[in-house]
Amino acid sequence: MMNDATLRRIDLNLLLAFSVLMQERNVSRAAERLLLGQPGLSAALRRLREALDDELFVRVGRGLQPTPRALSIAPAIEDALSGIERAIRPQDEFDPATWQGEFRIGMCDNLESAFFGPLAARLLQLSPGARLIGIAAEKRDAARRLDDGVFDFSVSVHEEPASWHIRAPLFDQVxxxxxxxxxxxxxxxxxxxxxxxxxxxxxxxxxxxxxxxxxxxxxxxxxxxxxxxxxxxxxxxxxxxxxxxxxxxxxxxxxxxxxxxxxxxxEPPLSLPADPVTMLYRRVDQADGRSRWFRRLFIDVANEALKASGCCVSIPRAAA
The missing domain is CATH 3.40.190.10 (Periplasmic binding protein-like II)
Structure with missing residues:
Protein backbone atom coordinates (compact mmCIF):
# COMPACT_ATOMS: atom_id res chain seq x y z
CA MET A 1 0.00 0.00 0.00
CA MET A 2 1.31 3.47 -0.92
CA ASN A 3 2.54 5.79 1.84
CA ASP A 4 0.70 9.04 1.10
CA ALA A 5 2.79 11.06 3.55
CA THR A 6 6.01 10.09 1.76
CA LEU A 7 4.65 10.76 -1.73
CA ARG A 8 3.32 14.20 -0.77
CA ARG A 9 6.92 15.35 -0.31
CA ILE A 10 7.85 14.49 -3.92
CA ASP A 11 6.31 15.74 -7.14
CA LEU A 12 6.76 14.28 -10.60
CA ASN A 13 9.04 17.09 -11.78
CA LEU A 14 11.55 16.25 -9.04
CA LEU A 15 11.67 12.61 -10.11
CA LEU A 16 12.12 13.67 -13.73
CA ALA A 17 14.99 15.96 -12.70
CA PHE A 18 16.58 13.07 -10.80
CA SER A 19 16.26 10.79 -13.86
CA VAL A 20 17.86 13.30 -16.23
CA LEU A 21 20.68 14.05 -13.77
CA MET A 22 21.39 10.33 -13.51
CA GLN A 23 21.62 10.11 -17.29
CA GLU A 24 23.66 13.27 -17.92
CA ARG A 25 25.78 13.48 -14.73
CA ASN A 26 26.12 17.18 -15.61
CA VAL A 27 24.00 20.09 -14.31
CA SER A 28 24.27 22.22 -17.48
CA ARG A 29 23.25 19.44 -19.88
CA ALA A 30 20.48 18.27 -17.55
CA ALA A 31 19.10 21.81 -17.21
CA GLU A 32 19.11 22.20 -21.01
CA ARG A 33 17.15 18.96 -21.48
CA LEU A 34 14.64 19.97 -18.83
CA LEU A 35 14.25 23.48 -20.30
CA LEU A 36 15.31 24.91 -16.94
CA GLY A 37 17.93 27.38 -15.89
CA GLN A 38 20.74 26.02 -13.72
CA PRO A 39 19.37 27.82 -10.62
CA GLY A 40 16.01 26.10 -11.13
CA LEU A 41 17.61 22.67 -11.44
CA SER A 42 19.80 23.35 -8.40
CA ALA A 43 16.64 24.23 -6.41
CA ALA A 44 15.00 21.00 -7.54
CA LEU A 45 18.06 19.00 -6.51
CA ARG A 46 18.03 20.71 -3.11
CA ARG A 47 14.40 19.68 -2.56
CA LEU A 48 15.21 16.11 -3.56
CA ARG A 49 18.10 15.98 -1.10
CA GLU A 50 15.87 17.26 1.70
CA ALA A 51 13.05 14.84 0.87
CA LEU A 52 15.33 11.78 0.64
CA ASP A 53 17.86 12.88 3.27
CA ASP A 54 20.80 12.08 1.02
CA GLU A 55 23.28 14.05 -1.10
CA LEU A 56 22.26 11.96 -4.15
CA PHE A 57 24.89 13.63 -6.41
CA VAL A 58 28.37 14.82 -5.49
CA ARG A 59 30.34 17.15 -7.73
CA VAL A 60 33.52 15.52 -9.03
CA GLY A 61 35.45 17.80 -11.39
CA ARG A 62 32.98 19.08 -13.99
CA GLY A 63 30.53 16.26 -13.49
CA LEU A 64 28.32 14.67 -10.87
CA GLN A 65 28.79 11.32 -9.20
CA PRO A 66 25.67 9.59 -7.81
CA THR A 67 25.73 8.35 -4.24
CA PRO A 68 25.00 4.70 -3.40
CA ARG A 69 21.43 5.76 -2.42
CA ALA A 70 20.92 7.42 -5.82
CA LEU A 71 22.20 4.34 -7.62
CA SER A 72 19.92 2.05 -5.61
CA ILE A 73 16.71 4.00 -6.29
CA ALA A 74 17.44 4.93 -9.93
CA PRO A 75 16.05 1.71 -11.55
CA ALA A 76 12.75 1.96 -9.65
CA ILE A 77 12.34 5.63 -10.54
CA GLU A 78 13.07 4.90 -14.21
CA ASP A 79 10.45 2.14 -14.21
CA ALA A 80 7.91 4.42 -12.55
CA LEU A 81 8.49 7.27 -15.01
CA SER A 82 8.32 4.89 -17.96
CA GLY A 83 5.03 3.51 -16.69
CA ILE A 84 3.57 6.99 -16.26
CA GLU A 85 4.70 7.98 -19.75
CA ARG A 86 3.06 4.91 -21.28
CA ALA A 87 -0.14 5.57 -19.35
CA ILE A 88 -0.56 9.19 -20.47
CA ARG A 89 0.79 9.05 -24.01
CA PRO A 90 -1.88 9.58 -26.72
CA GLN A 91 -3.77 6.39 -27.55
CA ASP A 92 -3.08 4.71 -30.85
CA GLU A 93 -5.90 5.29 -33.31
CA PHE A 94 -8.38 2.42 -33.28
CA ASP A 95 -7.89 0.10 -36.26
CA PRO A 96 -11.08 -1.87 -36.95
CA ALA A 97 -9.38 -3.94 -39.66
CA THR A 98 -7.09 -5.66 -37.14
CA TRP A 99 -9.29 -5.60 -34.05
CA GLN A 100 -10.81 -8.82 -32.76
CA GLY A 101 -13.67 -8.89 -30.29
CA GLU A 102 -17.33 -8.05 -29.83
CA PHE A 103 -19.40 -4.97 -30.51
CA ARG A 104 -22.64 -5.06 -28.54
CA ILE A 105 -25.70 -2.93 -29.25
CA GLY A 106 -29.02 -2.72 -27.43
CA MET A 107 -32.17 -2.07 -29.47
CA CYS A 108 -35.90 -2.80 -29.41
CA ASP A 109 -37.07 -5.02 -32.23
CA ASN A 110 -38.53 -2.31 -34.48
CA LEU A 111 -35.16 -0.54 -34.72
CA GLU A 112 -33.37 -3.89 -34.89
CA SER A 113 -35.38 -4.82 -37.97
CA ALA A 114 -34.46 -1.58 -39.68
CA PHE A 115 -30.76 -1.31 -38.80
CA PHE A 116 -29.21 -4.53 -37.49
CA GLY A 117 -28.78 -6.30 -40.84
CA PRO A 118 -27.04 -3.38 -42.61
CA LEU A 119 -24.88 -2.79 -39.50
CA ALA A 120 -23.75 -6.43 -39.38
CA ALA A 121 -22.94 -6.41 -43.11
CA ARG A 122 -20.87 -3.21 -42.87
CA LEU A 123 -19.04 -4.45 -39.80
CA LEU A 124 -18.09 -7.65 -41.60
CA GLN A 125 -16.51 -5.54 -44.35
CA LEU A 126 -14.61 -3.11 -42.12
CA SER A 127 -13.75 -5.30 -39.14
CA PRO A 128 -13.70 -8.97 -40.22
CA GLY A 129 -12.34 -10.11 -36.85
CA ALA A 130 -15.26 -8.60 -34.96
CA ARG A 131 -18.60 -10.03 -33.94
CA LEU A 132 -21.83 -8.02 -33.64
CA ILE A 133 -24.08 -8.92 -30.72
CA GLY A 134 -27.63 -7.57 -30.63
CA ILE A 135 -29.27 -7.31 -27.21
CA ALA A 136 -33.02 -6.91 -26.75
CA ALA A 137 -33.41 -3.66 -24.82
CA GLU A 138 -36.37 -1.63 -23.62
CA LYS A 139 -36.09 2.02 -22.60
CA ARG A 140 -37.08 1.21 -19.02
CA ASP A 141 -33.99 -0.93 -18.38
CA ALA A 142 -31.49 0.47 -20.91
CA ALA A 143 -29.60 2.63 -18.39
CA ARG A 144 -29.18 -0.18 -15.86
CA ARG A 145 -28.03 -2.67 -18.47
CA LEU A 146 -25.62 -0.10 -19.91
CA ASP A 147 -24.04 0.30 -16.46
CA ASP A 148 -23.81 -3.49 -16.19
CA GLY A 149 -21.76 -3.59 -19.41
CA VAL A 150 -24.40 -5.54 -21.34
CA PHE A 151 -23.90 -3.40 -24.46
CA ASP A 152 -21.75 -0.55 -25.79
CA PHE A 153 -24.73 1.70 -26.39
CA SER A 154 -28.49 1.57 -26.65
CA VAL A 155 -30.70 2.97 -29.42
CA SER A 156 -34.24 3.64 -28.24
CA VAL A 157 -36.60 6.33 -26.93
CA HIS A 158 -34.70 6.89 -23.69
CA GLU A 159 -35.70 8.60 -20.47
CA GLU A 160 -33.74 11.54 -19.03
CA PRO A 161 -30.18 10.20 -18.56
CA ALA A 162 -28.05 10.08 -15.43
CA SER A 163 -25.12 12.46 -15.17
CA TRP A 164 -22.70 9.66 -16.05
CA HIS A 165 -24.53 8.85 -19.29
CA ILE A 166 -24.77 10.73 -22.59
CA ARG A 167 -28.05 10.76 -24.51
CA ALA A 168 -27.40 11.86 -28.08
CA PRO A 169 -30.36 12.70 -30.35
CA LEU A 170 -30.62 10.61 -33.53
CA PHE A 171 -33.95 11.21 -35.29
CA ASP A 172 -37.64 11.78 -34.62
CA GLN A 173 -39.60 8.61 -35.26
CA VAL A 174 -42.95 9.40 -36.88
CA GLU A 267 -50.21 8.47 -43.66
CA PRO A 268 -52.30 8.46 -40.46
CA PRO A 269 -55.36 10.70 -40.75
CA LEU A 270 -54.66 12.38 -37.42
CA SER A 271 -51.74 14.14 -35.82
CA LEU A 272 -49.57 11.81 -33.74
CA PRO A 273 -46.52 12.94 -31.73
CA ALA A 274 -43.10 11.84 -32.98
CA ASP A 275 -40.91 9.82 -30.63
CA PRO A 276 -37.30 11.07 -30.22
CA VAL A 277 -34.95 8.16 -30.89
CA THR A 278 -31.64 8.63 -29.08
CA MET A 279 -28.35 6.89 -28.50
CA LEU A 280 -27.43 6.26 -24.86
CA TYR A 281 -23.85 5.52 -23.87
CA ARG A 282 -21.55 5.94 -20.88
CA ARG A 283 -19.71 9.22 -20.42
CA VAL A 284 -16.49 7.29 -19.67
CA ASP A 285 -16.65 5.87 -23.23
CA GLN A 286 -17.04 9.25 -24.92
CA ALA A 287 -13.39 9.58 -25.99
CA ASP A 288 -12.54 5.87 -26.28
CA GLY A 289 -11.38 5.17 -29.83
CA ARG A 290 -13.12 1.82 -30.23
CA SER A 291 -16.43 3.02 -28.78
CA ARG A 292 -16.39 6.24 -30.79
CA TRP A 293 -15.71 4.34 -34.03
CA PHE A 294 -18.62 1.95 -33.37
CA ARG A 295 -21.03 4.78 -32.60
CA ARG A 296 -20.07 6.62 -35.79
CA LEU A 297 -20.38 3.43 -37.82
CA PHE A 298 -23.92 2.94 -36.55
CA ILE A 299 -24.88 6.51 -37.48
CA ASP A 300 -23.48 6.12 -41.00
CA VAL A 301 -25.26 2.80 -41.51
CA ALA A 302 -28.54 4.04 -40.00
CA ASN A 303 -28.51 7.12 -42.24
CA GLU A 304 -28.05 4.96 -45.33
CA ALA A 305 -30.80 2.56 -44.22
CA LEU A 306 -33.23 5.41 -43.53
CA LYS A 307 -32.49 6.98 -46.90
CA ALA A 308 -32.84 3.67 -48.75
CA SER A 309 -36.22 2.98 -47.13
CA GLY A 310 -37.56 6.41 -48.07
CA CYS A 311 -37.67 7.94 -44.60
CA CYS A 312 -37.22 11.70 -44.74
CA VAL A 313 -34.86 11.96 -41.75
CA SER A 314 -31.12 12.02 -41.25
CA ILE A 315 -28.88 11.62 -38.22
CA PRO A 316 -26.15 14.22 -37.49
CA ARG A 317 -22.77 12.48 -37.27
CA ALA A 318 -21.91 14.76 -34.33
CA ALA A 319 -24.28 12.63 -32.25
CA ALA A 320 -21.45 10.12 -31.75
Whole structure:
Protein backbone atom coordinates (compact mmCIF):
# COMPACT_ATOMS: atom_id res chain seq x y z
CA MET A 1 0.00 0.00 0.00
CA MET A 2 1.31 3.47 -0.92
CA ASN A 3 2.54 5.79 1.84
CA ASP A 4 0.70 9.04 1.10
CA ALA A 5 2.79 11.06 3.55
CA THR A 6 6.01 10.09 1.76
CA LEU A 7 4.65 10.76 -1.73
CA ARG A 8 3.32 14.20 -0.77
CA ARG A 9 6.92 15.35 -0.31
CA ILE A 10 7.85 14.49 -3.92
CA ASP A 11 6.31 15.74 -7.14
CA LEU A 12 6.76 14.28 -10.60
CA ASN A 13 9.04 17.09 -11.78
CA LEU A 14 11.55 16.25 -9.04
CA LEU A 15 11.67 12.61 -10.11
CA LEU A 16 12.12 13.67 -13.73
CA ALA A 17 14.99 15.96 -12.70
CA PHE A 18 16.58 13.07 -10.80
CA SER A 19 16.26 10.79 -13.86
CA VAL A 20 17.86 13.30 -16.23
CA LEU A 21 20.68 14.05 -13.77
CA MET A 22 21.39 10.33 -13.51
CA GLN A 23 21.62 10.11 -17.29
CA GLU A 24 23.66 13.27 -17.92
CA ARG A 25 25.78 13.48 -14.73
CA ASN A 26 26.12 17.18 -15.61
CA VAL A 27 24.00 20.09 -14.31
CA SER A 28 24.27 22.22 -17.48
CA ARG A 29 23.25 19.44 -19.88
CA ALA A 30 20.48 18.27 -17.55
CA ALA A 31 19.10 21.81 -17.21
CA GLU A 32 19.11 22.20 -21.01
CA ARG A 33 17.15 18.96 -21.48
CA LEU A 34 14.64 19.97 -18.83
CA LEU A 35 14.25 23.48 -20.30
CA LEU A 36 15.31 24.91 -16.94
CA GLY A 37 17.93 27.38 -15.89
CA GLN A 38 20.74 26.02 -13.72
CA PRO A 39 19.37 27.82 -10.62
CA GLY A 40 16.01 26.10 -11.13
CA LEU A 41 17.61 22.67 -11.44
CA SER A 42 19.80 23.35 -8.40
CA ALA A 43 16.64 24.23 -6.41
CA ALA A 44 15.00 21.00 -7.54
CA LEU A 45 18.06 19.00 -6.51
CA ARG A 46 18.03 20.71 -3.11
CA ARG A 47 14.40 19.68 -2.56
CA LEU A 48 15.21 16.11 -3.56
CA ARG A 49 18.10 15.98 -1.10
CA GLU A 50 15.87 17.26 1.70
CA ALA A 51 13.05 14.84 0.87
CA LEU A 52 15.33 11.78 0.64
CA ASP A 53 17.86 12.88 3.27
CA ASP A 54 20.80 12.08 1.02
CA GLU A 55 23.28 14.05 -1.10
CA LEU A 56 22.26 11.96 -4.15
CA PHE A 57 24.89 13.63 -6.41
CA VAL A 58 28.37 14.82 -5.49
CA ARG A 59 30.34 17.15 -7.73
CA VAL A 60 33.52 15.52 -9.03
CA GLY A 61 35.45 17.80 -11.39
CA ARG A 62 32.98 19.08 -13.99
CA GLY A 63 30.53 16.26 -13.49
CA LEU A 64 28.32 14.67 -10.87
CA GLN A 65 28.79 11.32 -9.20
CA PRO A 66 25.67 9.59 -7.81
CA THR A 67 25.73 8.35 -4.24
CA PRO A 68 25.00 4.70 -3.40
CA ARG A 69 21.43 5.76 -2.42
CA ALA A 70 20.92 7.42 -5.82
CA LEU A 71 22.20 4.34 -7.62
CA SER A 72 19.92 2.05 -5.61
CA ILE A 73 16.71 4.00 -6.29
CA ALA A 74 17.44 4.93 -9.93
CA PRO A 75 16.05 1.71 -11.55
CA ALA A 76 12.75 1.96 -9.65
CA ILE A 77 12.34 5.63 -10.54
CA GLU A 78 13.07 4.90 -14.21
CA ASP A 79 10.45 2.14 -14.21
CA ALA A 80 7.91 4.42 -12.55
CA LEU A 81 8.49 7.27 -15.01
CA SER A 82 8.32 4.89 -17.96
CA GLY A 83 5.03 3.51 -16.69
CA ILE A 84 3.57 6.99 -16.26
CA GLU A 85 4.70 7.98 -19.75
CA ARG A 86 3.06 4.91 -21.28
CA ALA A 87 -0.14 5.57 -19.35
CA ILE A 88 -0.56 9.19 -20.47
CA ARG A 89 0.79 9.05 -24.01
CA PRO A 90 -1.88 9.58 -26.72
CA GLN A 91 -3.77 6.39 -27.55
CA ASP A 92 -3.08 4.71 -30.85
CA GLU A 93 -5.90 5.29 -33.31
CA PHE A 94 -8.38 2.42 -33.28
CA ASP A 95 -7.89 0.10 -36.26
CA PRO A 96 -11.08 -1.87 -36.95
CA ALA A 97 -9.38 -3.94 -39.66
CA THR A 98 -7.09 -5.66 -37.14
CA TRP A 99 -9.29 -5.60 -34.05
CA GLN A 100 -10.81 -8.82 -32.76
CA GLY A 101 -13.67 -8.89 -30.29
CA GLU A 102 -17.33 -8.05 -29.83
CA PHE A 103 -19.40 -4.97 -30.51
CA ARG A 104 -22.64 -5.06 -28.54
CA ILE A 105 -25.70 -2.93 -29.25
CA GLY A 106 -29.02 -2.72 -27.43
CA MET A 107 -32.17 -2.07 -29.47
CA CYS A 108 -35.90 -2.80 -29.41
CA ASP A 109 -37.07 -5.02 -32.23
CA ASN A 110 -38.53 -2.31 -34.48
CA LEU A 111 -35.16 -0.54 -34.72
CA GLU A 112 -33.37 -3.89 -34.89
CA SER A 113 -35.38 -4.82 -37.97
CA ALA A 114 -34.46 -1.58 -39.68
CA PHE A 115 -30.76 -1.31 -38.80
CA PHE A 116 -29.21 -4.53 -37.49
CA GLY A 117 -28.78 -6.30 -40.84
CA PRO A 118 -27.04 -3.38 -42.61
CA LEU A 119 -24.88 -2.79 -39.50
CA ALA A 120 -23.75 -6.43 -39.38
CA ALA A 121 -22.94 -6.41 -43.11
CA ARG A 122 -20.87 -3.21 -42.87
CA LEU A 123 -19.04 -4.45 -39.80
CA LEU A 124 -18.09 -7.65 -41.60
CA GLN A 125 -16.51 -5.54 -44.35
CA LEU A 126 -14.61 -3.11 -42.12
CA SER A 127 -13.75 -5.30 -39.14
CA PRO A 128 -13.70 -8.97 -40.22
CA GLY A 129 -12.34 -10.11 -36.85
CA ALA A 130 -15.26 -8.60 -34.96
CA ARG A 131 -18.60 -10.03 -33.94
CA LEU A 132 -21.83 -8.02 -33.64
CA ILE A 133 -24.08 -8.92 -30.72
CA GLY A 134 -27.63 -7.57 -30.63
CA ILE A 135 -29.27 -7.31 -27.21
CA ALA A 136 -33.02 -6.91 -26.75
CA ALA A 137 -33.41 -3.66 -24.82
CA GLU A 138 -36.37 -1.63 -23.62
CA LYS A 139 -36.09 2.02 -22.60
CA ARG A 140 -37.08 1.21 -19.02
CA ASP A 141 -33.99 -0.93 -18.38
CA ALA A 142 -31.49 0.47 -20.91
CA ALA A 143 -29.60 2.63 -18.39
CA ARG A 144 -29.18 -0.18 -15.86
CA ARG A 145 -28.03 -2.67 -18.47
CA LEU A 146 -25.62 -0.10 -19.91
CA ASP A 147 -24.04 0.30 -16.46
CA ASP A 148 -23.81 -3.49 -16.19
CA GLY A 149 -21.76 -3.59 -19.41
CA VAL A 150 -24.40 -5.54 -21.34
CA PHE A 151 -23.90 -3.40 -24.46
CA ASP A 152 -21.75 -0.55 -25.79
CA PHE A 153 -24.73 1.70 -26.39
CA SER A 154 -28.49 1.57 -26.65
CA VAL A 155 -30.70 2.97 -29.42
CA SER A 156 -34.24 3.64 -28.24
CA VAL A 157 -36.60 6.33 -26.93
CA HIS A 158 -34.70 6.89 -23.69
CA GLU A 159 -35.70 8.60 -20.47
CA GLU A 160 -33.74 11.54 -19.03
CA PRO A 161 -30.18 10.20 -18.56
CA ALA A 162 -28.05 10.08 -15.43
CA SER A 163 -25.12 12.46 -15.17
CA TRP A 164 -22.70 9.66 -16.05
CA HIS A 165 -24.53 8.85 -19.29
CA ILE A 166 -24.77 10.73 -22.59
CA ARG A 167 -28.05 10.76 -24.51
CA ALA A 168 -27.40 11.86 -28.08
CA PRO A 169 -30.36 12.70 -30.35
CA LEU A 170 -30.62 10.61 -33.53
CA PHE A 171 -33.95 11.21 -35.29
CA ASP A 172 -37.64 11.78 -34.62
CA GLN A 173 -39.60 8.61 -35.26
CA VAL A 174 -42.95 9.40 -36.88
CA UNK A 175 -45.82 6.94 -37.23
CA UNK A 176 -47.18 5.38 -40.40
CA UNK A 177 -50.15 3.08 -41.11
CA UNK A 178 -49.61 -0.32 -42.70
CA UNK A 179 -51.98 -2.99 -44.02
CA UNK A 180 -52.38 -5.68 -46.69
CA UNK A 181 -54.25 -4.19 -49.65
CA UNK A 182 -55.47 -7.67 -50.69
CA UNK A 183 -57.17 -8.06 -47.32
CA UNK A 184 -58.28 -4.49 -46.71
CA UNK A 185 -59.66 -2.14 -49.35
CA UNK A 186 -58.96 1.46 -48.35
CA UNK A 187 -59.04 4.67 -50.36
CA UNK A 188 -56.10 7.04 -50.22
CA UNK A 189 -55.75 9.38 -48.50
CA UNK A 190 -57.13 7.54 -45.49
CA UNK A 191 -60.07 9.33 -43.86
CA UNK A 192 -60.47 9.58 -40.10
CA UNK A 193 -63.76 7.65 -40.27
CA UNK A 194 -62.23 4.78 -42.25
CA UNK A 195 -59.29 4.68 -39.83
CA UNK A 196 -61.61 4.52 -36.82
CA UNK A 197 -63.99 1.95 -38.36
CA UNK A 198 -61.43 -0.61 -39.50
CA UNK A 199 -60.00 -3.35 -37.20
CA UNK A 200 -56.65 -2.52 -35.58
CA UNK A 201 -53.65 -4.57 -34.50
CA UNK A 202 -51.25 -3.10 -31.94
CA UNK A 203 -47.75 -4.00 -30.78
CA UNK A 204 -47.10 -4.05 -27.05
CA UNK A 205 -44.44 -5.93 -25.13
CA UNK A 206 -46.69 -5.91 -22.05
CA UNK A 207 -49.96 -6.57 -23.88
CA UNK A 208 -51.36 -3.05 -23.55
CA UNK A 209 -54.30 -2.42 -25.88
CA UNK A 210 -54.71 1.32 -25.35
CA UNK A 211 -52.01 3.63 -26.76
CA UNK A 212 -51.52 7.28 -27.58
CA UNK A 213 -53.50 6.67 -30.77
CA UNK A 214 -56.64 6.07 -28.69
CA UNK A 215 -56.15 9.33 -26.84
CA UNK A 216 -55.70 11.19 -30.15
CA UNK A 217 -58.86 9.54 -31.54
CA UNK A 218 -60.85 10.36 -28.41
CA UNK A 219 -60.03 14.04 -28.85
CA UNK A 220 -61.77 13.89 -32.22
CA UNK A 221 -64.80 12.10 -30.79
CA UNK A 222 -63.82 8.80 -32.44
CA UNK A 223 -62.70 5.42 -31.10
CA UNK A 224 -61.30 2.25 -32.63
CA UNK A 225 -61.52 -1.49 -32.10
CA UNK A 226 -58.27 -3.34 -31.36
CA UNK A 227 -58.76 -6.95 -32.41
CA UNK A 228 -55.25 -8.24 -31.66
CA UNK A 229 -52.07 -7.28 -29.84
CA UNK A 230 -48.67 -8.84 -30.57
CA UNK A 231 -45.59 -8.54 -28.32
CA UNK A 232 -43.07 -7.99 -31.12
CA UNK A 233 -43.02 -6.12 -34.41
CA UNK A 234 -41.63 -9.20 -36.16
CA UNK A 235 -45.00 -10.95 -35.76
CA UNK A 236 -47.03 -8.08 -37.23
CA UNK A 237 -46.65 -8.68 -41.01
CA UNK A 238 -48.00 -12.23 -40.79
CA UNK A 239 -51.00 -11.01 -38.79
CA UNK A 240 -51.78 -8.30 -41.36
CA UNK A 241 -51.39 -10.78 -44.23
CA UNK A 242 -53.93 -13.06 -42.55
CA UNK A 243 -56.75 -10.62 -41.77
CA UNK A 244 -58.34 -7.32 -42.82
CA UNK A 245 -56.75 -5.04 -40.25
CA UNK A 246 -54.47 -2.03 -40.01
CA UNK A 247 -51.56 -1.18 -37.71
CA UNK A 248 -49.83 2.07 -36.88
CA UNK A 249 -46.09 1.63 -36.47
CA UNK A 250 -42.84 3.61 -36.48
CA UNK A 251 -41.99 4.70 -40.03
CA UNK A 252 -38.55 3.04 -40.11
CA UNK A 253 -39.88 -0.47 -39.50
CA UNK A 254 -43.08 0.17 -41.44
CA UNK A 255 -41.12 0.83 -44.62
CA UNK A 256 -39.04 -2.31 -44.04
CA UNK A 257 -42.19 -4.39 -43.59
CA UNK A 258 -43.77 -2.94 -46.72
CA UNK A 259 -40.71 -3.80 -48.83
CA UNK A 260 -40.25 -7.32 -47.43
CA UNK A 261 -43.90 -8.42 -47.24
CA UNK A 262 -45.67 -6.47 -49.96
CA UNK A 263 -47.73 -4.40 -47.55
CA UNK A 264 -49.23 -0.98 -48.21
CA UNK A 265 -48.35 2.23 -46.36
CA UNK A 266 -50.36 5.37 -45.81
CA GLU A 267 -50.21 8.47 -43.66
CA PRO A 268 -52.30 8.46 -40.46
CA PRO A 269 -55.36 10.70 -40.75
CA LEU A 270 -54.66 12.38 -37.42
CA SER A 271 -51.74 14.14 -35.82
CA LEU A 272 -49.57 11.81 -33.74
CA PRO A 273 -46.52 12.94 -31.73
CA ALA A 274 -43.10 11.84 -32.98
CA ASP A 275 -40.91 9.82 -30.63
CA PRO A 276 -37.30 11.07 -30.22
CA VAL A 277 -34.95 8.16 -30.89
CA THR A 278 -31.64 8.63 -29.08
CA MET A 279 -28.35 6.89 -28.50
CA LEU A 280 -27.43 6.26 -24.86
CA TYR A 281 -23.85 5.52 -23.87
CA ARG A 282 -21.55 5.94 -20.88
CA ARG A 283 -19.71 9.22 -20.42
CA VAL A 284 -16.49 7.29 -19.67
CA ASP A 285 -16.65 5.87 -23.23
CA GLN A 286 -17.04 9.25 -24.92
CA ALA A 287 -13.39 9.58 -25.99
CA ASP A 288 -12.54 5.87 -26.28
CA GLY A 289 -11.38 5.17 -29.83
CA ARG A 290 -13.12 1.82 -30.23
CA SER A 291 -16.43 3.02 -28.78
CA ARG A 292 -16.39 6.24 -30.79
CA TRP A 293 -15.71 4.34 -34.03
CA PHE A 294 -18.62 1.95 -33.37
CA ARG A 295 -21.03 4.78 -32.60
CA ARG A 296 -20.07 6.62 -35.79
CA LEU A 297 -20.38 3.43 -37.82
CA PHE A 298 -23.92 2.94 -36.55
CA ILE A 299 -24.88 6.51 -37.48
CA ASP A 300 -23.48 6.12 -41.00
CA VAL A 301 -25.26 2.80 -41.51
CA ALA A 302 -28.54 4.04 -40.00
CA ASN A 303 -28.51 7.12 -42.24
CA GLU A 304 -28.05 4.96 -45.33
CA ALA A 305 -30.80 2.56 -44.22
CA LEU A 306 -33.23 5.41 -43.53
CA LYS A 307 -32.49 6.98 -46.90
CA ALA A 308 -32.84 3.67 -48.75
CA SER A 309 -36.22 2.98 -47.13
CA GLY A 310 -37.56 6.41 -48.07
CA CYS A 311 -37.67 7.94 -44.60
CA CYS A 312 -37.22 11.70 -44.74
CA VAL A 313 -34.86 11.96 -41.75
CA SER A 314 -31.12 12.02 -41.25
CA ILE A 315 -28.88 11.62 -38.22
CA PRO A 316 -26.15 14.22 -37.49
CA ARG A 317 -22.77 12.48 -37.27
CA ALA A 318 -21.91 14.76 -34.33
CA ALA A 319 -24.28 12.63 -32.25
CA ALA A 320 -21.45 10.12 -31.75
Missing amino acids: SICIYDATQLRLKAPLSLKDFADVAHVTVSFEGNVSTGIDMALNRTGQSREVVATVPRFSALPMVLKAMPAIATVPESIGRCMAQLHGLTLC
